Amino acid sequence: MASVSVCQYRPGGFSFENCKRNALLEADINKLGFSSPAARKTGTTICGVVYKDGVVLGADTRATEGMVVADKNCSKIHYISPNIYCCGAGTAADTEMTTQIISSNLELHSLSTGRLPRVTTANRMLKQMLFRYQGYIGAALVLGGVDCNGPHLYSIYPHGSTDKLPYVTMGSGSLAAMAVFEDRYRPNMEEEEAKRLVRDAIAAGIFNDLGSGSNIDLCVITKGNVDYLRPHDMANKKGVRTGSYRYKHGTTGVLTKAVTPLNLEVVEESVQTMDTS
Amino acid sequence: MFISQNFEMDSFSQNPEFTIHSFFTFLDTTIMAVEFEGGVVIGADSRTTTGAYIANRVTDKLTPIHERIFCCRSGSAADTQAIADAVTYQLGFHSIELDEAPLVQTAASLFREMCYRYREELMAGIIVAGWDPRRGGQVYTVPVGGMMTRQPVSVGGSGSSYIYGYVDSNYRAGMSKEECLKFTAEALTLAMERDGSSGGVVRLAVISEQGVERQVILGNQLPKFSTV
Numbered sequence: 001m002a003s004v005s006v007c008q009y010r011p012g013g014f015s016f017e018n019c020k021r022n023a024l025l026e027a028d029i030n031k032l033g034f035s036s037p038a039a040r041k042t043g044t045t046i047c048g049v050v051y052k053d054g055v056v057l058g059a060d061t062r063a064t065e066g067m068v069v070a071d072k073n074c075s076k077i078h079y080i081s082p083n084i085y086c087c088g089a090g091t092a093a094d095t096e097m098t099t100q101i102i103s104s105n106l107e108l109h110s111l112s113t114g115r116l117p118r119v120t121t122a123n124r125m126l127k128q129m130l131f132r133y134q135g136y137i138g139a140a141l142v143l144g145g146v147d148c149n150g151p152h153l154y155s156i157y158p159h160g161s162t163d164k165l166p167y168v169t170m171g172s173g174s175l176a177a178m179a180v181f182e183d184r185y186r187p188n189m190e191e192e193e194a195k196r197l198v199r200d201a202i203a204a205g206i207f208n209d210l211g212s213g214s215n216i217d218l219c220v221i222t223k224g225n226v227d228y229l230r231p232h233d234m235a236n237k238k239g240v241r242t243g244s245y246r247y248k249h250g251t252t253g254v255l256t257k258a259v260t261p262l263n264l265e266v267v268e269e270s271v272q273t274m275d276t277s
Numbered sequence: 278m279f280i281s282q283n284f285e286m287d288s289f290s291q292n293p294e295f296t297i298h299s300f301f302t303f304l305d306t307t308i309m310a311v312e313f314e315g316g317v318v319i320g321a322d323s324r325t326t327t328g329a330y331i332a333n334r335v336t337d338k339l340t341p342i343h344e345r346i347f348c349c350r351s352g353s354a355a356d357t358q359a360i361a362d363a364v365t366y367q368l369g370f371h372s373i374e375l376d377e378a379p380l381v382q383t384a385a386s387l388f389r390e391m392c393y394r395y396r397e398e399l400m401a402g403i404i405v406a407g408w409d410p411r412r413g414g415q416v417y418t419v420p421v422g423g424m425m426t427r428q429p430v431s432v433g434g435s436g437s438s439y440i441y442g443y444v445d446s447n448y449r450a451g452m453s454k455e456e457c458l459k460f461t462a463e464a465l466t467l468a469m470e471r472d473g474s475s476g477g478v479v480r481l482a483v484i485s486e487q488g489v490e491r492q493v494i495l496g497n498q499l500p501k502f503s504t505v
Contacts (some may be wrong), residue, residue, distance in 0.1 A: 127355075131355055155332075161355035266293065
């Protein structure tokens with residue numbers, strides 16, 4: 001863009017200075033046979049549903065770093081305000097920090113207005129921030145809550161577009177979860193039915209998507225009450241070993257033994273007490 | 278009109294962090310607006326896609342900008358939502374300053390200002406339509422690139438390519454409100470049948486001096502044509 005003046009370098013925003021260096025490093029690392037560390041993502045299944053008295057949000061608990069599970073029980077349902085919670089998919093750091101920033105701003109806003117915050121306000125704040133960063137913040141969110149105008153559910157994409165719907169899914173397992181929703185969703189469900197539906201949708205994501213796994217967390221938000229069920233369902237309990245695999249003493253025979261004493265001299269001894277007050 | 282885009286950006290493509298969702302949400306779409314005596318009829322399909330997956334099959338692409346001014350959105354969902362929010366704010370402010378209903382041309386100019394100034398960064402094709410007391414029903418089109426022109430009938434989005442012939446041959450000046458509704462519904466149905474990026478339900482709205490009447494035509498209630 002010719003409009004940017006050369007003399008004044010505009011500060012702020014992301015710095016891409018290291019991209020060239022990273023590319024060179026990556027090329028060198030690959031020659032040595034190692035692979036560069038990947039960003040930790042939450043290849044994920046998250047979803048939400050509006051039912052008779054409020055919203056139910058659900059998420060799996062697996063965080064991946066490339067093809068390795070980095071965290072088997074991470075929490076993907078983030079607090080925004082007492083009546084609003086947000087599930088996050090995409091880059092773990094981005095979802096965590098974005099929700100924390102908006103939660104902080106929303107609390108200040110709520111103190112300023114003297115009212116309980118509205119879900120649509122949180123939606124506006126999130127979409128305007130994500131649009132400002134033009135998709136570089138990789139946060140795909142399911143935002144849900146109950147305010148003075150009833151229950152609301154939004155899906156928010158990394159580029160800043162939002163959809164207001166009665167049921168939404170996001171993440172790598174979203175197609176599996178959406179299949180369950182499209183089959184069994186009805187308007188004005190009861191709480192137990194809604195919880196079962198969300199649980200089954202997340203389970204579909206966990207068992208059919210490699211990026212999702214471990215347990216199912218649920219968050220049920222109604223007017224004046226939030227049930228944060230973590231874990232709601234331990235769908236993947238670690239198995240119990242059937243036998244002991246320890247080797248008996250003497251399994252490995254000793255052929256030779258050589259003892260070399262290290263003569264060390266105490267030069268200086270000092271004691272520093274830690275301040276534990 | 279939809280331009281196929283390859284979103285690899287030089288050195289960024291090496292860094293995996295930036296290609297999480299290499300898909301953007303798009304309103305590849307069919308949108309349409311028709312002027313008649315006393316108002317306008319606007320219509321749109323309801324599909325939003327991320328790649329080959331339909332992210333929202335019941336999208337409302339007819340966005341109110343002011344009491345009697347709407348815009349039909351096509352292109353990038355994020356861009357058009359952000360632009361529409363900004364113009365809604367600006368127009369509301371302007372209307373309070375003037376203490377009267379804003380002109381449709383003003384709304385269209387605001388869209389044009391934004392779409393032209395940031396044309397390199399944005400992907401937005403917008404049709405602005407509404408009714409004002411001074412000039413009645415008007416349709417202004419602001420396609421990708423940021424030009425603005427007034428037309429009696431305008432179509433937009435990826436599905437519009439399939440219905441230019443139908444629209445050119447079937448539009449007559451001086452149609453009544455009911456004729457316009459039927460014309461719009463049929464044109465959108467034809468486009469939705471042929472364009473993979475358009476589908477779902479048909480959303481229609483009539484804007485006139487009396488206000489705004491909205492209606493939805495569900496999939497099974499769409500008009501039927503012989504080959505379809």
